[in-house]
Amino acid sequence: MKAMVLQSPESLVQGEIENPTVEAGNTLIKITHSGVCGTDLKIYQGGIPVDYPRIMGHEMIGEIAEVGGAEGVEVGSRVIIDPVVYCGHCYQCRRGQTQLCPTGAIYGRDRDGGFTEYMQTAADAIFPLPDNISGNTAPLLQVMTTCLHAQRLADIFPGDSVVVLGLGVGGLLHVQLAKARGAYPVIGITRSPERRALAEQLGADFTFAPDDDVDKKVLELTGGVGADLVIESVGAVAVLEEAINLARIGGKLLLFGIYTSTELKLSLYQLYFKELAVINARAAKREDFPACIDLVSRGAVQLEPIVSHVLPFSELERAITMLGERDNKRMKVILDHT
Numbered sequence: 001m002k003a004m005v006l007q008s009p010e011s012l013v014q015g016e017i018e019n020p021t022v023e024a025g026n027t028l029i030k031i032t033h034s035g036v037c038g039t040d041l042k043i044y045q046g047g048i049p050v051d052y053p054r055i056m057g058h059e060m061i062g063e064i065a066e067v068g069g070a071e072g073v074e075v076g077s078r079v080i081i082d083p084v085v086y087c088g089h090c091y092q093c094r095r096g097q098t099q100l101c102p103t104g105a106i107y108g109r110d111r112d113g114g115f116t117e118y119m120q121t122a123a124d125a126i127f128p129l130p131d132n133i134s135g136n137t138a139p140l141l142q143v144m145t146t147c148l149h150a151q152r153l154a155d156i157f158p159g160d161s162v163v164v165l166g167l168g169v170g171g172l173l174h175v176q177l178a179k180a181r182g183a184y185p186v187i188g189i190t191r192s193p194e195r196r197a198l199a200e201q202l203g204a205d206f207t208f209a210p211d212d213d214v215d216k217k218v219l220e221l222t223g224g225v226g227a228d229l230v231i232e233s234v235g236a237v238a239v240l241e242e243a244i245n246l247a248r249i250g251g252k253l254l255l256f257g258i259y260t261s262t263e264l265k266l267s268l269y270q271l272y273f274k275e276l277a278v279i280n281a282r283a284a285k286r287e288d289f290p291a292c293i294d295l296v297s298r299g300a301v302q303l304e305p306i307v308s309h310v311l312p313f314s315e316l317e318r319a320i321t322m323l324g325e326r327d328n329k330r331m332k333v334i335l336d337h338t
Helices: 038-045 140-154 169-180 193-201 214-221 237-246 268-273 288-297 313-322
Strands: 002-008 011-016 026-036 059-066 078-081 118-122 126-128 162-165 186-189 206-208 227-232 247-255 277-280 307-312 332-336
Touching: 002 313, 011 313, 026 078, 026 140, 026 313, 038 313, 059 118, 059 140, 126 288, 140 169, 140 227, 140 247, 140 277, 140 288, 140 332, 162 169, 162 237, 169 186, 169 193, 169 227, 186 193, 186 214, 193 206, 206 214, 214 237, 227 237, 237 247, 237 268, 307 313, 313 332
Parallel strands: 162 186, 162 227, 186 206, 227 247, 247 277, 307 332
Antiparallel strands: 002 011, 026 059, 026 118, 026 332, 059 078, 078 126
């Protein structure tokens, strides 16, 4: 079968590999579409270490080619794959924190992933897709599950004020999910006028550029108290500093962006003085998939406006390098394997 194989950093080749032998309890999936994200770019560049050769890809959907132990599906059914693998019996797994399993893995990083023709996965790691979610958008559901998992940890209530810093793919999903959970106002902040317009199209109540006297505007929109929850979706220390400023006394910070800095310069006294709850989130749980599929299926969250490019599978390397280019009009890139 065909696969895009990363031989070493920035050495990606299309090759022929053996078809997987389906193990007991597993299901064989013919991959039809996959998504490309910043993690793939970091693996491609060598910033995230992996064992070579490695087949990347953790946002993938497809059709069942061999049922294995899966229930409620049949050959030809469209499904999305949860890329998180866990043991099921360690301390974290027993407490329901399967995404934190110390011996777990993620397809595309620790195990071969979805940039291929076929892959096998555990029978309980696949979720049926309804016909009204297209293949060109469905891989985004995996990203959405990480956002929903994070917001569940943050415990948003109807009427909570939410600020989303950074309106990339994750930020735009956070805006929609916060609205779906009853938050008001939902405020999006980014330098990009294109992304501010898109956020408003997708339900943001207000959007601003960072230099629009944001601190004052957020206070005005929240009755002078600040935001109940600030979602930092950039992964930059300077933006985290702004998140601290925008949160109300007794509020919450959701650190959704991934930080790689080893040194921080923050208003730590403000963290103490405001008694801010700092929430981190990693990956998602199986339970997040049906919920996200339902939200998209009934129109509460829109995925199509976030997809800017659909490329053939053979152009994976181009798709990955696009993520390293500054382009506010480029959003989610989807690969069509068919």
